[in-house]
Amino acid sequence: MNRVVVVGASAAGLAAAETLRREGYDGTLTLVGDEPHLPYDRPPLSKQYLAAEWEADRLALRTGDDLAALGLDLRLGVAATGLDPGDRVVRLADGARVPYDGLIVATGVRPRRLPGGGGHVLRTLRDALALRERLGPGRRLVVVGAGFLGAEAAAVAWRLGARVTLLEPAPVPLAHAVGEEVGRMLSRAHLDRGVELRTGVTVTEVTDRAVRLAGGEVVEADEVLVAVGSLPNTEWLADSGLTLGDGVVCDAYLEAAEGVYAAGDVARWHNPLFGVRMRIEHRTNAAEQGMAAARNLLGPDRRKPFAPVPYFWSDQYDMKVQAYGFLRGHDEVAVVEGDLAERRFVAVYRTGARVSGALAVGMPPKVIRAWRQSIASGAVWDEAVRAPVQVRRLRGVT
Structure with a gap:
């Protein structure tokens, strides 16, 4: 070659x-x-x-x-x-x-765009600089999409003194990936800081200064960020x-x-x-x-098959989110350490009979790394999560 x-x-x-x-x-x-x-x-x-x-x-x-x-x-x-x-x-x-x-x-x-084609996106150095130059105290930022990227940008804008509105089509942001209760916990971090979070809304058009919703309502802004995948x-x-x-x-x-x-x-x-x-x-x-x-x-x-345990992290406000595995399509989630209300916990995910993922908020990296091996080895759920007094089982997501 x-x-x-x-x-x-x-x-x-x-x-x-x-x-x-x-x-x-x-x-x-x-x-x-x-x-x-x-x-x-x-x-x-x-x-x-x-x-x-x-x-x-x-x-x-x-x-x-x-x-x-x-x-x-x-x-x-x-x-x-x-x-x-x-x-x-x-x-x-x-x-x-x-x-x-x-x-x-x-x-x-x-980045995906929405009808109208307006607003910022956030993928390249040029994108980030264009948005950064427009943020500051009192500026009105509307973020379309409350996934990890939209949530991170909203947290930064809030810290810079902007007035932030988050628009999300799903009833609970990120529920498809992390489960409803974990998604609600992450959402509360925005609400506690005065960020306006509107869920279950459909955006039909985006311009550089406004977002139009289904039904005709117009949400005005100084800047719009589109973060919809x-x-x-x-x-x-x-x-x-x-x-x-x-x-x-x-x-x-x-x-x-x-x-x-x-x-x-x-x-x-x-x-x-x-x-x-x-x-x-x-x-x-x-x-x-x-x-x-x-x-x-x-x-x-x-050649060797590529069979990793995926890893990702996200920083939002004072929260460090870390996750291992493939969380989408899980059948059950359980908090095995810490407490959701305190935003300091480890949640473990089941797909079929095995441990398929783990997510931690506010915990030392070594705590969630201990679950990585369980995911890599295909640990049986009932054996890995076997301390019912310490486990809070949450609703599953299908």
């Missing part, structure tokens, strides 16, 4: 490129990124960077010297526009055709012959086609640990998946 192309220059793509070199690949290595910046970290965009606690230089994942040491053919500020698998060529927006023997797709996701960046692969369906569809080894692998937010792969296809939009998963894709590409005869 003489030519490897990695499309996507964020966490997954960078991890793939570094792993290729670390594993001994010394051929041509092209790293393509549609943003002009060197690879940078995205989670701080909705936290430290939005709050103006960090500047852009602290977001860099590697220095220019670090990247130079990798000997990359670095193509930044140019998007991939097509893939010709027969000729094994990636087409770029500047007209270049980049040949490959092996390809790793790590093109990530982009994301779409995988797969349009450039439409005529590639790859299987696309909420991402680039891969097998357990992250292979999408012969010599083509995917990693990061764009990859939808079969995770054998949980027995389902999943697409994970978390920073830790992106880096781990980039490394795994690179190793499997280089060593097809010694």
Whole structure:
């Protein structure tokens, strides 16, 4: 293999490129990124960077010297526009055709927009800077979507003195992922600080200064942030012959086609640990998946399935939320330590007969890490959660 192309220059793509070199690949290595910046970290965009606690230089994942040491053919500020698998060529927006023997797709996701097309989104450094410059004491911010991204941005805006309204279509924010009672607990953190949280509302149009709801009501704002999820960046692969369906569809080894692998937010792969296809939009998963894709590409005869216990975290107000596993579609949730009312607890999730996830708020990392092994080993629920006096069982979510 003489030519490897990695499309996507964020966490997954960078991890793939570094792993290729670390594993001994010394051929041509092209790293393509549609943003002009060197690879940078995205989670701080909705936290430290939005709050103006960090500047852009602290977001860099590697220095220019670090990247130079990798000997990359670095193509930044140019998007991939097509893939010709027969000729094994990636087409770029500047007209270049980049040949490959092996390809790793790590093109990530982009924010969903709503009718009207207005408002801010929060995905790139440019997005975060545009919103940061508009926040401050007395400013009215409407956030559409009370998921983790919307909640984090709302918390930062509140801390900066803005008047915040959160609009959420579901009756309980995040209930589909963490369960109704945990979702209500997270919601109370907003209400306790005077953030207006409106649930069960449908947004029909978004402009830069207002949001229209079903029924005609208009919620005015100085700024609007749309945080209603994301779409995988797969349009450039439409005529590639790859299987696309909420991402680039891969097998357990992250292979999408012969010599083509995917990693990061764009990859939808079969995770054998949980027995389902999943697409994970978390920073830790992106880096781990980039490394795994690179190793499997280089060593097809010694490939390993990618079977991680996903991990994510979120900072909201004074709460640190951490979670392991695959919480969506769980059947039952139980608090095994602490108390929901005190916002200091560990909740464990059951899917079928096994422990499938754990979430902690306000607890030391070692407390929830102890549950990671239970998830990884497929621990039986009735054996792992067997102290009924200490366990508060909550309603399940189907």
